[in-house]
Amino acid sequence: MRAGPSQEEIRRQNLGALLRYVHVRGPTSRAALTAHLGLNRSTIGALTADLTAAGLVSEGLPQDQSGRAGRPSLVVRPEAEVYVFALVIEVDRLVAARIGLGGAVLDRREARRPRGVRDPADVVAPLADFVREMQRAASPSARYVGSGAAVSAMVRAEDGLVRLGPQFGWIDEPLGEALAKVLSDEVQGGDRAVPVRNNADLSALAEHVRGVAVDTDNIVYVTGDAGIGGGIIAGGRLVSGHGGYGGEVGHMVVNPNGKPCNCGSRGCWETEIGEYALLHAAGRDADSGTGRAAVETLVDAAGRGDAQAQAAIRQVGDWLGFGVANLVNIFNPEMVIFGGNLREVYIAAAAQVRSRLNRNGLPACREHVRLRTPALGDDAALLGAAELAFGPLLADPLEAAADNP
Template sequence: MSLTHAPAGAVRQGSLRELNLALVLGRIAAADRPPSRADLATATGLTRATVSAVVEDLLGGRLVSESDPAPRSGAGRPARGLVLAEQGPAGLGLEVNVDYLAVCVVDLTGQVRHRTVHRADLRPVAPADALAHLVEMAGAARDDAAHQGLTLVGAALAVPGLVDDDGLVRLAPNLGWSDVPVPALLAEHPPLVEQVPGVPALTVDNEANLAALGELHSQPPGPSSFLHISGEVGIGAGIVLDGALFRGVRGWSGEIGHLPVHPEGRPCRCGGQGCLEQYAGQEAIVSAAGLARAELPADTATARLAELAEAGDADALRALHEAGTALGVAVAGVVNLLDLDTVVLGGGYAALAPWLCPPVLAEIDARVLTAAWSPVTVRPSTLGAEAAAVGAAGSVARRIIAQPAGWLARSG
């Protein structure tokens, strides 16, 4: 729900420094080893004099720090390496999901510095109560972060549903939420983060979107365009194009669960027919594997499926193959449309990837014209559970890296 498309405003005198601060800081963040000022000068095209001045600002604002000189061969004065500061601004990530609440803190380097998970069935809980509990957890997280020298500069909340531009949760079907005004509800609690120019105090976003952002910023750096699919009860996708999340016109992109894979097939609760969710959603797989009667809680169904598949259970294997095939049909369509070369299976799919990937790849190979020239990679997510919370916190931290001027203006 954040403004991805800031109006291309005037380039003022001061913008020059703002842009170069972001440029240099971004290079430091993207480098695989601590770059020197001279490295940055050659990499960015700025002069060493300018880089020195910019770096001085960044050091003064505690956004970067000098590290031990990187080992180097040859003569010359040794360089001083520059790394992102491990003390300074950090992002707060919040997540409300069907069966847990999660809070985490991520620093500029992308490290998770704090993580709390509270497992509970959230469906019977009123939104206000769930958020109140989340705020309580966040307060503890903030104190912990402060102890580690971190300042929370913004929060992002992940929700398994459709979110409006202003943070209104229109519909989170599996959670039972509809039209929940999250910002208003959170405003009743004391503020969790320090206000920093250019960083919204709170953004609310779809969990699939934030999990995709987490994947984008995970180490080691992966591709800048990919499809991240979160397979839970519903199936959501985060679409990352050229290093930026594509949210769609209204912010409701990624509803891959309702791609028609059998147009005259099973009716779906969305009103359509033959939606992917009916063939590759968690309930569909569990049911096809003959586990329906077990009434497993949502968070263990996936693990149980993986166990059975590991043990060679025929029903489970067949169910996973069918789900993978349906998923592959949908993914093949997406790849044909968007020409992506990487598909990441996240959420519940991550643990099932060994059985889902082969049929997905088979469908891609059969249906994607260009697959012969440039193969498509399908792999599980590198982030574990609560990927959305980590991605949410990371998205805040990345915003500081993308717009350091706001933070610097604050701290003087």
């Protein structure tokens, strides 16, 4: 029952729509913006002038003018000097990047993270170093407008409190607060909250905005490392749930008589398709290594004819398809995307996955579903964290730009 917007709100909405368009689609001619946004030429001109004055876009001749007759339409470009920091905290790695308006990764740092270390400082300190280095390397004219973080844990949207992060040994860890302090210390103008979300949620968002699922409004994204995460987009919007914990598909119980899960339940999907389940089924003990490399080694072994590895992949692939069928029945998505380790598992076991989906999925729910691997690879969460960080700027460009002179 929201009333229509005021003139000022409409202007803000139009500025945001134009800026978001060039941020997502790249440099665009005024003529194309007029057509795509459904606004007239003079409005586009006025909006572009405002955004240019705020230093958020620039205008110029198209780079390729060959073969065009007449005066070319000016091209509006997102100003890549306007940047955010995107941070990713996963069980095996930490990533930080400086990402420009338009989505280009301008600078990037990554470190392996040893499993079994529980101290949040061991996560936060390296990220602080990365941010400091990248900030120093940035051009003096570059403008910081915010940060966003992805973590493979259950995180409260409101304040970035990690409610449960079994892979880090965290319960009720104030990660959002700690990251806000880092940004405040390292970056001028960084004295503000840093939004933090689940990494699978942000991966789904990134694949939707600029990956394999562009123009696809109903998506299930599942990803695996030591645990299993999920990000759901329904009707074009992320299913966040009441507190931000939506999409915890790894703790959907699929096998009531299954193994204990570290969430306290039993037979969760994670216990059947997680990395440990796969390595265990193949008879690999902890000494054979863990993480992506161990999964890739196993998949390679299966490809070379290792029967135990093949059986393990078939078994996990069957459970992967089993859970996907449940999610397809619940969400009727157009696409399911397999990220992280599940990408390797899916590629190696696509036949099992599809066969199980066909057996357990309702025909109407599954008939249009495409099974895909990520277009953004392991950078999906990073790019999603950048989208999160750019959110306030795209919602209200002039206000946010004024806050970050």
